[in-house]
Amino acid sequence: MRAVAFAELGATPQVHDVAVPEPAEGEVRVRVHAASVNGFDLAVAAGYLDGMMEHRFPVVLGKDFAGVVDAIGAGVEGYAVGDRVFGVVTKTFLGDGSFGEYVTVPVAVGLARLPRSVSFVDGAALGLAGTAAVDAVDAARLEAGQVVLVAGATGGVGNQVVQLAVRSGATVIATTHTGPETALVTSLGAAEVVDYRQDVAAQVLAAHPGGVDAVIHLAGDAATLLPALRAGGRFASTLVMSPDQLPTDAATVVPVFATPTTATLDRLADDSAQRHTTVTIERTYPLDQVGRAFADFGAGTVGKLVITID
Template structure:
């Protein structure tokens, strides 16, 4: 089968022929219809996690998947032909979703795909959507509170803006003027601050007393923490945790994406209901994944989708 692989850290991702996998006990073989690019994929290419996770080359890249069950192993309840989506969650980095087929476990990182949600939408939903749900759950925004989201133009940020706005919060999003600002306001941000300028001054002009909560997906977490009111909440996907905020009267949570079935079901139901947009900025075919990495590095807003089937 065709798959996007790397032969070593730092090598250029390329389409190669690899053996089609088979589903073992408790596993599902998915015929991939769509996937998407995440920061994790770039981190794998450059070896960011080489001392934290085991890697086996050649590595097939890709975390998100959406498609159809092709075959099931012993003890699996799903049926051939079922539409599913989710995130490849394996202890070894080797077999990803930038391929015509991927094997995943039934117990974690997979959910049923509602009929009205397309593969392209679901393929860009799992990892970024789960991370966004995690940070918004952590700060638990209340109606009328002001929430600052730093890194709002990326995939996680685009979902976080929508989830915070849906909770009734007044969202301040970081974005450059022009296309980026239009993007985040279209998702529900009430105000935009330019992250290339003085964020503190811009936010204070909108919320002189500070913000109730902040989401750290990019930039300096210390600046965000300094903008919180007493007892304010901050959630970070970039390793900023309670120990870094010691001595401050704030609550800090370090968040990792948790694509369990309940979270994936919640996200898919929101997309099906039309209350959550899947923010696809650009789309590429499997043969153009190298170009997709280039677009990611150039700062495409939203998600970069990859069509497989």
């Protein structure tokens, strides 16, 4: 099968012909129709996970996917060949990625059904970013009437966070820089915007002198955002790995580690099918243009970049 992979550390990822994977016990094989780019993929390609995760070469890149089940491993119940699915590759090693024609995934975590009304492109963009968004909003424990600052609102995770926070009844302040970014987050429900190239905390405090109830931190320097929070507020972050990295007595710092349980993926799929949330797709690319997609991702995105696989 065709897959974007690298044969050794330091090699540029490119389309290789690799063996079609066989589903192990508890796994299904998915014929991938679309996969989306996450920062994790760029980190793997750059070799940043060397020494942190086992690499099984050739390492096929990619975490997010959407497609159709085409083979069933031993012991799998509840899925059949032909089911539309989406999710996140959660294996403890690197190698079985989703940027190829087929991927094998365990049914226990990182897999859920994709409703007919949600396209493969949208489904492929939902998994990791959506899960991080759900987990971040849950970690912020937003209540109706509260005010939340979303730092990084313009990215794949942030787009989902804004919508979920609005649905929880909170007033959302979103970070943006350009007019189109402001138009996007406003269309997703943000009530106010602040320019992230200026002092974000100062702009927030000018409008909310007592500070906001929660900060959801997806981009930028955490320490500079902390003053925007009221005493006793919650600071949920996908970038701070431990509260020790952001010492404060005034607020609760909650690191977020996206966990794509079936329940969370079902919730994302349902929200998307009901049009409670939308996925912003900035651009799609064929498999042989993953390099261009990575360059574009690195240069900054508004929403998600999706790889389509015929």
